Amino acid sequence: EAHLEESGGDLVQPGGSLRLSCAASGFTFSNYAMTWVRQAPGKGLEWVASISGSAYTTFYADSVKGRFTISRDNSKDTLYLEMSSLRVEDTALYFCAKDQHDIPSEYFDPWGQGTVVTVSS
Amino acid sequence: EIVMTQSPATLSVSPGDTVTLSCRASQSITSNLAWYQQRPGQAPRLLIYDASTRATGIPARFSGSGSGTEFTLTVSSLQSEDVAVYYCQQYDSWWTFGQGTKVEIK
Numbered sequence: 001e002a003h004l005e006e007s008g009g010d011l012v013q014p015g016g017s018l019r020l021s022c023a024a025s026g027f028t029f030s031n032y033a034m035t036w037v038r039q040a041p042g043k044g045l046e047w048v049a050s051i052s053g054s055a056y057t058t059f060y061a062d063s064v065k066g067r068f069t070i071s072r073d074n075s076k077d078t079l080y081l082e083m084s085s086l087r088v089e090d091t092a093l094y095f096c097a098k099d100q101h102d103i104p105s106e107y108f109d110p111w112g113q114g115t116v117v118t119v120s121s
Numbered sequence: 122e123i124v125m126t127q128s129p130a131t132l133s134v135s136p137g138d139t140v141t142l143s144c145r146a147s148q149s150i151t152s153n154l155a156w157y158q159q160r161p162g163q164a165p166r167l168l169i170y171d172a173s174t175r176a177t178g179i180p181a182r183f184s185g186s187g188s189g190t191e192f193t194l195t196v197s198s199l200q201s202e203d204v205a206v207y208y209c210q211q212y213d214s215w216w217t218f219g220q221g222t223k224v225e226i227k
Binding site for chain 2: 035037044045046047050059095105106107108109110111112113114
């Protein structure tokens with residue numbers, strides 16, 4: 001059974017940087033695209049970024065383009081989200097989730113439990 | 122960007138009721154729609170994909186319908202464990218979510 005576990009969330013000052021990780025198990029990681037979705041406190045879900053299984057293709061929401069970088073290490077079955085120039089509005093619970101194909105294209109299943117990022121001075 | 126609009130924002134129901142949640146897309150997404158359940162303090166869980174296909178392990182009381190721009194999630198014989206926020210998500214063009222419908226017990 002596929003399982004995802006995020007880590008790396010923290011309190012960071014505006015303008016700062018942070019790297020999130022998502023450890024995957026229970027499936028052949030390199031065969032599937034992966035995605036980050038975030039949820040601001042008390043709010044809904046917002047797609048952030050996706051990456052293909054090969055890491056060749058990446059997609060970003062306009063709200064994070066140029067500031068966030070999604071990457072993966074298929075030898076370690078781990079997904080990353082490098083976040084820089086952080087803003088107060090980036091404060092959220094960040095989930096990683098598995099796509100259904102090697103190219104980002106469909107729905108997300110399963111999801112990890114999330115890691116909290118707080119951007120505040 | 123395709124905007125997803127869910128209604129109502131909140132539903133107050135009694136155990137055993139049948140509830141119907143709506144989701145509308147700002148343009149046609151054919152059947153490229155998923156529904157997720159997010160219980161308090163938990164991660165979202167996939168319920169339905171391709172508008173009407175139940176995900177593995179999802180009880181038969183959950184059903185989805187619709188195509189194009191209008192979609193519905195129906196929960197039959199609601200149970201206390203179904204208290205949650207339900208989100209629709211389109212994957213026809215990029216990925217966007219509705220704002221959610223909160224289902225609570227009266």
